[in-house]
Amino acid sequence: MPGPISEENKNAFRTYYSADIGLVHAVFLDDYVGALHKVGGQNWLNERNLQLQWLKVTLHRWIALRLLT
Numbered sequence: 001m002p003g004p005i006s007e008e009n010k011n012a013f014r015t016y017y018s019a020d021i022g023l024v025h026a027v028f029l030d031d032y033v034g035a036l037h038k039v040g041g042q043n044w045l046n047e048r049n050l051q052l053q054w055l056k057v058t059l060h061r062w063i064a065l066r067l068l069t
Helices: 007-011 042-068
Strands: 017-021 024-028
Touching: 017 042, 024 042
Parallel strands: none
Antiparallel strands: 017 024
16 A cells, blocks of 8 residues: 655655645654755755755645635
8 A cells, every 4th residue: 555655755765744634734744864965965955945845835735725615
């Protein structure tokens, strides 16, 4: 059974995800990219910025859906 994280993201250590649980939008964040990249380095920062962008998109999407219902 597939989980909430794609194989591509698992391989890149991007294991953050969100799920709707009733009226709650649960968001799970991590810092596993620190295991691949030097913490504070440019690659680490790029991955952290990707995570932040993902978080902004998922929260805006959830808010927009709640406003429509």
